Amino acid sequence: MRVGPAIDEAVGLLEGELRSGRASGAGLGTEDAWLAFLRFGRRPFAVPDVPDADGLLFQYGTHAFDGPATFTLDLTRQFEVCDDDGDHDHYVQVHCELRYAPVPALDALGSFESWFFHDTGDDLDAWARGLTERPAWAVLGALGPAEVRVYREQA
Structure with a gap:
């Protein structure tokens, strides 16, 4: 088991990073949320010592999961949970x-996803830089989200 806070603390820690990333009284911008997510992503957690047990996902697209189609940038951290025998149980x-808010420039971006896993030897800063150097970032970075949701789910 790797050392760090328990997975149960992750939502509160991410929310804390989001609060500390915004200027006093200001709304949370895309860049602010991204930087807060990266700070959260650098924090080690108590996860099993197995490949791909701790990963970051950057994905966007227009989806209609729980209402009208909405463009969503989803910044996700995925933790593997193993059973008492050390076998995969769930994520x-x-x-x-x-x-x-719907704007044609966002719809034109289509969809995209990119994963980063801490145990691969890849550089988190290089992964993040590669994402912000994509042409889509200029569109995303210029817009403020209409809504920000932080939640946990079991997969």
Whole structure:
């Protein structure tokens, strides 16, 4: 087991990063949420010592999961949970979901996803930089989300 806070603390820790990332009285912008998510993503957690037990997901697209179609940027941290024998049991995903008002520039982005796993030897800063260097980031970074949701789900 790797050392760090328990997975049960993840939502509160992400919410704390989001609160500390915004200027006093200001709404949370896309860039603020991204930087808060990266701070959260750097924090080690108590996860099993198995491959891909702790991953970050950056994904966006227009979806109609629980109402009208909405463009969503979903920043997710996924933790693997193992049973008492050390075998995979399930995943816990902590989402920071940014939903945007409908504008043609967002619909034109289509959909995209990219994963980062802590145990691969890849560089988190290089992964993050690669995402913000994509042309879509100029569109996302210029807009403020209409809604931000933080939640946990079991997958």
